[in-house]
Amino acid sequence: MEKKLKKLKTDNARKQIKKNQNIFNIWTKLLRISAIWIRFFQWRKWHKDHTYPKPQVGPLMVAEIQQAKERWITITQRQAFPEEINSLRNNQQVVRGPLRTLSPYLDNDLLRVGGRLENSNISANRKHPVILPRQHVVTEMIYREYHQRYMHVGPQGLLAAIREEFWVLRGRDVARATVHNCLKCFRARPSSLQPAMGQLPSARVTPSRAFAQTGVDFAGPLVVKLGLRKSTTTKAYVAVFVCLATKAIHLEAVSALSTAAFMAALKRFMSRRGKPSHIWSDNGTNFVGARKELECCFKKQLTGRTVPEELVEEGVQWVFTPPSAPHFGGIWEAAVKSFKHHFVRVAGAAILNFEELSTLLAQIEACLNSRPMTALSSDPADLQALTPGHFLIGTPVLMPPEADYSEMPDNRLKRWELVQKITQMFWKRWRLEYLSSLQSKAKWLNPTANVKIGTLAVLKEDNVPPLQWKMVRIIEIHPGKDGIVRVVTVRTASGQQLKRPTVKICPLPMGKEE
Structure with a gap:
């Protein structure tokens, strides 16, 4: 017992x-x-x-x-x-x-x-x-x-x-x-979400007039001289406009990173390339100010009738990518990279004045618009490589001038039909050669589970050590057309709400006991 x-x-x-x-x-x-x-x-x-x-x-x-x-x-x-x-x-x-x-x-x-x-x-x-x-x-x-x-x-x-x-x-x-x-180890080396690569927007895969769908970004700052002989220098920037369909590029020198300077560059661009129906950009403060100024300008035009009614009704629509998400605008980020590649090698350490800078930008623009859009073939019998210049002037921008056929008699209607046929041939090659090259995915191949509302996470921040990144909670998700969440709204400890891409979100590892 x-x-x-x-x-x-x-x-x-x-x-x-x-x-x-x-x-x-x-x-x-x-x-x-x-x-x-x-x-x-x-x-x-x-x-x-x-x-x-x-x-x-x-x-x-x-x-x-x-x-x-x-x-x-x-x-x-x-x-x-x-x-x-x-x-x-x-x-x-x-x-x-x-x-x-x-x-x-x-x-x-x-x-x-x-x-x-x-x-x-x-x-x-x-x-x-x-x-x-x-x-x-x-x-x-x-x-x-x-x-x-x-x-x-x-x-x-x-x-x-x-x-x-x-x-x-x-x-x-x-x-x-x-x-x-381990939360401390995770905070030191956080891993962010990597959702599967999404579908290309319709502006990238639909034939349209060159620069009808335009992306824009800034490059710089560059150091320029104020005059020919003055040694005083100042900062300048380059506005990079890229056509989303044809990848044609337009470069404009900008005197300052401000809304007024960008509006002036935008007016020069629209005067030469035509008014786009959509402008895509990131959430830069100068771009946000430009959109507000455009909206205010259009409202004044509606009330004051200073410009034709058609221009007001067909105003430019601005499309912003999510904040802190440069990969959403990969096409204009790549254009900026291509511009820097040529500018650094040509200008080197030289300090140009504004006139020299504008001339160099025009030459780089011509070079970029003469690049092949697809890989070149080794067959000598193949057609000339398709370039953005074909959609701008009918040939690569840096091609030598063609022979003068103005003395040859030709019916005007047949000549117009010939021009239309050439244009349609360019777009046919665009569909057959360039569009198919966009089919494959380069990265983000494996689908992952969508993040859920209420998830506790670490928010990646630029130029801040990982251990100082903020703790946030996901309060809203924004799934795309394919149902994959690539953008979320988070709330910080101070109550601030931020809209960020999921690649900036690092969900905390939660153990079974949590």
Whole structure:
């Protein structure tokens, strides 16, 4: 009867500890509290029967912490390996399951690895480490404790430290998961979402007049001289206009990064290339101001009737990409890169005046508009490579002038039909050669699960160390036509709401207990 009562009390204590194991997610804290409980039970026994050894007083001893650790490991092993423990208690070998290759044995109710290192001169714990299951709260706490103790070491170093005392089944996977789920390690090297590459907008894949659909971006600053002989210098910028359908480029020198300067460049562009129906750009402050000024100007025109009604009704529609999302405007970002490639090699360290800069920009523009839109063929019988210049003037901009056929008699209607046929041929080649080259995806090939509202994440910020990036919560998602979320609205700790692309969002790794 006494043995049964003693066993019942022990089981009740273990059940109580097991019941509270999720409260303490720190391994050392759990061991210290468990050691205090064990000392408390020992004091109760001693008060009832003084024949028991008198418990320790004062700070906890190393032996008491070790005793608590062994009890927790015993409970864990009994939960994970009941059949193997029963077989070993009955003097039977483990012949099935994941432990059969480890030659396990029982040592004071602890399941240890038998292994093949008995004759080595390493420590006993290293020769015969304690076996732990892969999926258990105690295993997770031990891994987190060692990960922090060894200054957030990586998976390989963490596994090496663990195996000094424990042998965890599939321990390498647990080490990787521990490092992946560590918030401090994640904040130091956050990984953002990479949704699958989306469909091209209709402006990129629909034939239209050159610059009817225009993207715009700024390049610079460049240092220019104020006059021919004056040594005073100032900053200048380049407005890069690119046709979304034909990739034709138009460059304009801009005196300042302001709305007024950009409006002047926009008027020069529209006077030469025609008024576009849509202008695409990022959320630069000068572009936002230009849109507001255009809207205000159109309202004045509606009330004052200063320009024809048709121009007011067919005003330019401005389309903004999401903030901090340059990859949404890859075509004009590539145009800026191409411009810089030529400008740096031609201008070098020379400081140009505004007239020289305008001349150089026109020459670079002609060069860029003479580039082939598709890969060149090695067959000499093939047609001339298709370039943006074909859609602007009918030939590459840098081609030598053709012979004069003005003296040849020709019917005007036939001549117009010939011009139309040539134009249609260009667009046919555009569909057959260039459009098909846009079919394949270069990156972001694998689809990922859409982010959900309420997800806690880290917001990537430019020119800020990762550990100082803001914590945000996703409050709204903006899926595209294909159902994939590439833009979200987040709220910061201060209550500020921001619209950002998902590539700037790094969802925090949430463990099972969270």
